[in-house]
Structure formats: structure tokens, C-alpha cells
Amino acid sequence: MSISVISIFLCIFFYQIFSVESQKGICKPYIGDPQETLLCNNRLINQNSIYTTSNTSQFLAQEVIRSLLFQVSTNDNCNIEPIRVGICQLNLPNCINATYGITVSLPSLICKSECEMMMAICPLFVGKIDCNNSTLFPVGSTYYNLTQIGGPAQYEVKCSKPSEIPGSSYNQQLCPQPLLVKNKTDPEFYASEGYNYVADSSCVLTCPINFFTEKQWDQLYKMSTVVSSFSFIGTLFTAITYGILNRKHNMHTVCVTLFAFSVWLMNFMDLITAGYGYRELLCPKPGKLAVQSDMNCAVTGTLFHFGVSSCVLWWTSISIHLLCKIKRWKPSFLQIRYFLMVNLTIGIVIIIAPLARKNIRAANGVLGCWIVDEQNGYFYIPFLIFISVGVFCILWVMKEIYIIVSTVHNDKRFIKLQLKPIIFVLLVFGSYFYIFCAHFYLDSKKQEYLDSTAAYVLCISQPFLTDETRALCGKPQGPGYGVIFAFYFIIRFFGIFLFLFYGLTKKSAEIWLGSIILKSKITQTLLSKLNISVDGVTNNSKNSGRSSEKKSSQKSVEMDVVSSSETF
Structure with missing residues (x-):
């Protein structure tokens, strides 16, 4: 009024x-x-x-x-x-x-x-x-x-x-309900401490802000916990498989291992947040959003940022390595120590700036602490460049494989040969594409959300409001629930992608069959009681390998192409 x-x-x-x-x-x-x-x-x-x-x-x-x-x-x-x-x-x-x-x-x-x-x-x-x-x-x-x-x-x-x-x-x-009154002149309640004041008043918005209903918030929290748990297990399995049990390390297996570790770190921070309690960690006090001075927020936000940044960097590294392999290039920089040095340096440098500016904090409509201000400069724009490089390399790889297969066989088996890498590339790139589009869309709507919040506050400040009439004011217009749900679902699904395309492969099975875990006496004794023979499976694999050595040179070229494809 x-x-x-x-x-x-x-x-x-x-x-x-x-x-x-x-x-x-x-x-x-x-x-x-x-x-x-x-x-x-x-x-x-x-x-x-x-x-x-x-x-x-x-x-x-x-x-x-x-x-x-x-x-x-x-x-x-x-x-x-x-x-x-x-x-x-x-x-x-x-x-x-x-x-x-x-x-x-x-x-x-x-x-x-x-x-x-x-x-x-x-x-x-x-x-x-x-x-x-x-x-x-x-x-x-x-x-x-x-x-x-x-x-x-x-x-x-x-x-x-x-x-x-x-x-x-x-x-x-x-302050009209549900807003809270705080003494804004007290350093404890400064806006920099996580309090969202309405205009120049001493009234602060609730935390979390009522963009969504309590039921919708609970659905987001449950989705995040469940998907992150499966993703956590999948990435842990993949990292152990290629990083610890695998006895034949090369550039590709190391990149896969570090990619898995990066995604695992993201999921681990999600689970820590869920274990502590989303509301408790993100809103430590009534009306207060967690900021960098809140230790739980600082730790989870910093490690999450390092994980998501490293995830992009190692995915790009895998793409560069595949291109060099299929083109039979052997540049001097194609060594794991150089990639480790560059990716680790970028990952650390890109987190120092937001930490120095105390920019790790919670925000309205989020499920975890991360960079709040200047996200474009600290993450989206620089990593859009890295993702573009990765996509360029993947497309080039697919082109080269098509040329080799067409030259050697002159048949139509390209689609069958490339089905797995095509699906993987589309899923990963599609996920990145949606995340970036959703971010820039929400970023363009910030002023509209602020105006809606101001109109909502003006409505609830009217006199003589009852619970029924106050409900007619609705709620502040914020990000669409579906957009936010899909955004966080995709980020947390990366570990499941990784497990499906790297954990459930013939290569992964061979690593486990030849691992010290399955070769140990304890495991052998247990498997024998269950009438399961690991040696039989291993011998079949070896016999298959000897048979493949007798193939013609033409077939050898084909297997080289297949091997390049299966590295996805």
C-alpha cells in the first residue's frame, strides 16, 4: 500500500x-x-x-x-x-x-x-x-x-x-513478516556478513529466500544428496581402477584418473554440505547467508571450485591427448608432468583471486558455497575457452577416425565404431552447454529478480494483513524451479557419466581381473567357495590377445582406430 x-x-x-x-x-x-x-x-x-x-x-x-x-x-x-x-x-x-x-x-x-x-x-x-x-x-x-x-x-x-x-x-x-530486523550499524550484522537488507532499511530477507516453497527446497536437497552419492561412488571406483589398480599407466589413464578425482572432489563437498545440513551450512543464522569467514562455507566452497575447475581442465587434456594420438603427433609438451604443472597452476591461481576478495559465499537459490560475484571472470569465461578447445579436438578426432576407417574398410561401420564416443561427447558437451546457458540466462535476469523482491516487500508491508491476505502477495520472482533443478542435477551427474563410460568397460574389467585385490589369497579363497574362477576369465582374455596378434596388418590398423575410440 x-x-x-x-x-x-x-x-x-x-x-x-x-x-x-x-x-x-x-x-x-x-x-x-x-x-x-x-x-x-x-x-x-x-x-x-x-x-x-x-x-x-x-x-x-x-x-x-x-x-x-x-x-x-x-x-x-x-x-x-x-x-x-x-x-x-x-x-x-x-x-x-x-x-x-x-x-x-x-x-x-x-x-x-x-x-x-x-x-x-x-x-x-x-x-x-x-x-x-x-x-x-x-x-x-x-x-x-x-x-x-x-x-x-x-x-x-x-x-x-x-x-x-x-x-x-x-x-x-x-519489519513486516517474514522479514527480520537487524541492527545494520553493528559490525556483526553488516551486509558483508551475509545479510540481505531491503533498500536502506534495517530489514533483511529470510534465508533461504522464499523463491521456492519449503517442499521444493526439500526436493532440491534430496536430489542433490542422492545423485551426489551415486556420483561419488562412481568416481571413486573409476579413480581406484585407473589410478591405483591399473599397473600400466600412460598419459590417458593418468588424465582419466585425475578427471575422476576432480569430479569426486565436487561430489565430496556436496555430501559434506548435505551431512552438515544444507540450511545449517548455507544459513548459519536467521537471515544470514554463509560467507567466507564461516569456516564450513570457506572450505567447501574453495574445494568445490578447485574440483569443478580441474574437471574442465582434465577433460580438455584428455581431448588434446586423443588428438595428438590419432594424428601420431609427438610434441614435447605431451607429457603428464607438463599437464600436471599447467592444470594445477591454473586451478590454484583461479581460486586465489576470489579468496583474496572474500568472494566465496552462499547466495540466494543455491545448494552450496561457491563464487558469488564476478563468476564470469573467475570461472565461466576462462573455462568456456578451455571447453571450446576440448570440443575442437574431439571433433577433429572424430574426423580423423572417419577418414582412417573409410580408407581401410570402405564400409559403413563408422556409426557402430563411434557410437560410444559420440554419445559421450554429446552428453558431456551438452551438459556443459546447458550449464553455461543457464548461468548466463539467470545472470541476465538479476535485475528483474531484484525488482520483484522490492515489489514483494512493498506488498507485505501493507497494514492490516492477515496470514490469508499476506499470502496474496505471493513470493519474490526468482529463478525457475525447473531451471535450477536441472542445473544442479547435471553438475552432480558428471560422476555417473564417468562411471558409465569408463567404469563399465572391458578395459576396467581387465584391470580388476589382474589386480592385486582379486589375486590375493583372501579373495581367491572367497571366490573358490563361490565357485568363481578368475583365472579362467583371465586366460580367455590372454588367448583372445594371442589370436588378435595373428591378424593382418590391415586389421591391426583397425584395432588402432578402435583403441583410439575406446579411450573415451
Whole structure:
């Protein structure tokens, strides 16, 4: 409700209760501010005698005062004590008793000069309240006709001057539900500590902000926990397979292992957040978003950023290695120590800048701590370049494989040969593509979301709202639930992608069959009791290998191509 509408209500309100002829007005003590709410205590000329018709009318006046106090708090010029005192005195005027046989109660209205001072200080009132209305704002006194009770025709009641009320230390304000009030001058409650203040007021938004319903938030949390758990297991299996059990390391297996570790690190941070509690970690206090000074947020956010950055870097490294292999290039930089040095350096450097600027924190509508401001510069734009390099290499690889297969066989087996790498490339690139598009789309909508939040706050600040009418204000417009759900689902699904295309392969099976785990006496004893023979499977694999050695040179070229394809 705007101030213009409130002022109209005030006029009707005053005309109803200030009619002396009705003799309904009486002098009564102020009923006091509601519990845990600061309104007009110590802001009235005489709290023991205010003009009212009943306690009910005081409750109505408090609703108007609450709304007005909130609205003036959003403007620096208006958010001062004289204005707040004037609002209280305007709605709860001082009361004078006049006795001529019988006693009548008369209001002492605010002086015109006081009204004009409020207009000069607070621009929100300009054009909304008419200080020239002598009925509401007398120059010096209001004269009442008391002849009906045997009194004078012009009984003088001097106007009130709220500015002469001794200054009070009271400097807090009421915030409409569900907003919370915080002392923004206290370093503990600075905006930099994670509190989202509404305009220039001392009211902060809830945490998490009610973009979504509680049920939708719970669905997001459960999805994140479940998918991250499966992804965590899948990446751990892949990393152990290629990094620990594998006895024949090369450039490709090392890249796969480090790619798996990067995704595992991301999932591990998700599970830590879930174990600690999403709401507890992201919103450590009422109305407060976690910031870098909150240790849990700093650790999970930093390691998550390192993991997601390394994930892109090692995926690009795999692509570069495949291209060099299929083209039979042997550049001097194609050594794992160089890739380790470059990727580790980039991963560390790209996290130092946001840490130095204290930019690791939680934000509205997120499921974990990460970079909040300048995400484009710290992540999306530089890594868009790396992803583009990777896609370019993959497309080149597919082209070269097609040329080799077509030359050697002159048949149509290219689609069958490339089915796995094609699906993998499409899934990974499609995932990256969606993540980047979703980010830039949401980034373009930031101002729209801020405007929607401002409109929502203005709506809930109206007086006389019940739970039912407050619900009509809806909720702030934020990111679409489907967009956010898909965004976080895809990020957490990378580990499952990895397991499907690297963990469930013939190469992975061979590594496990030849591993020390399956060759150990304990495992052999257990398998023998289950009538499972590992040696038989291994021998079949070896016989198949000897048979393949007797193939013609033409077939050898084919297997080289297949091997290149299966490295995906």
C-alpha cells in the first residue's frame, strides 16, 4: 500500500474519531507496543493520555504506524527519529479532558509547522499529506464548540509539537513478516556478513529466500544428496581402477584418473554440505547467508571450485591427448608432468583471486558455497575457452577416425565404431552447454529478480494483513524451479557419466581381473567357495590377445582406430 493510500485512510480515520459531537472519544493510556515489536513507546507526548475510541482503534492505529515506519525506513532522509515520532503522534494524538458538568475528551492535533517540517525532511510525504488542512493540522490551536455541555463556543486546545519530545535512544524499526530486523550499524550484522537488507532499511530477507516453497527446497536437497552419492561412488571406483589398480599407466589413464578425482572432489563437498545440513551450512543464522569467514562455507566452497575447475581442465587434456594420438603427433609438451604443472597452476591461481576478495559465499537459490560475484571472470569465461578447445579436438578426432576407417574398410561401420564416443561427447558437451546457458540466462535476469523482491516487500508491508491476505502477495520472482533443478542435477551427474563410460568397460574389467585385490589369497579363497574362477576369465582374455596378434596388418590398423575410440 502506498503512502498516498495510507494518508487517505488517515483522513477517514481522523474524521471518524475526532468528532466531538459523537462524544465517543476518550482519553486512555497507550496500550503499549506489541510484544517484541517497537513502535511508539517513548515517542508520545503523554503515553498516559491519548485520544482514542477504544482499544480496538489503538490496534488499528498501530497497523498504520507499522506500515509507515517501515516505508520511511527505506529512505535515508526519512529514516530519522523526528519523522518516526511525528508518525506516532499523528496516529495517537495527545488527549485533553474538558469538564463542564460532564467531561469530554478532546484531541491535541499536530501543529502545521510540525507537518511542514516533516514534508521538508521526508520526500515520501510530499504531495501525500496536505499540511494546509487546518482541521488536521492547526496553526496554533484547535477550537471546539462545547455549548452543548454548557461550555464555551470556542474551547482552545493547543496543537502538539512532537519535535519537542525529549530525544530517545530508540532507533529500531518493525519489519513486516517474514522479514527480520537487524541492527545494520553493528559490525556483526553488516551486509558483508551475509545479510540481505531491503533498500536502506534495517530489514533483511529470510534465508533461504522464499523463491521456492519449503517442499521444493526439500526436493532440491534430496536430489542433490542422492545423485551426489551415486556420483561419488562412481568416481571413486573409476579413480581406484585407473589410478591405483591399473599397473600400466600412460598419459590417458593418468588424465582419466585425475578427471575422476576432480569430479569426486565436487561430489565430496556436496555430501559434506548435505551431512552438515544444507540450511545449517548455507544459513548459519536467521537471515544470514554463509560467507567466507564461516569456516564450513570457506572450505567447501574453495574445494568445490578447485574440483569443478580441474574437471574442465582434465577433460580438455584428455581431448588434446586423443588428438595428438590419432594424428601420431609427438610434441614435447605431451607429457603428464607438463599437464600436471599447467592444470594445477591454473586451478590454484583461479581460486586465489576470489579468496583474496572474500568472494566465496552462499547466495540466494543455491545448494552450496561457491563464487558469488564476478563468476564470469573467475570461472565461466576462462573455462568456456578451455571447453571450446576440448570440443575442437574431439571433433577433429572424430574426423580423423572417419577418414582412417573409410580408407581401410570402405564400409559403413563408422556409426557402430563411434557410437560410444559420440554419445559421450554429446552428453558431456551438452551438459556443459546447458550449464553455461543457464548461468548466463539467470545472470541476465538479476535485475528483474531484484525488482520483484522490492515489489514483494512493498506488498507485505501493507497494514492490516492477515496470514490469508499476506499470502496474496505471493513470493519474490526468482529463478525457475525447473531451471535450477536441472542445473544442479547435471553438475552432480558428471560422476555417473564417468562411471558409465569408463567404469563399465572391458578395459576396467581387465584391470580388476589382474589386480592385486582379486589375486590375493583372501579373495581367491572367497571366490573358490563361490565357485568363481578368475583365472579362467583371465586366460580367455590372454588367448583372445594371442589370436588378435595373428591378424593382418590391415586389421591391426583397425584395432588402432578402435583403441583410439575406446579411450573415451
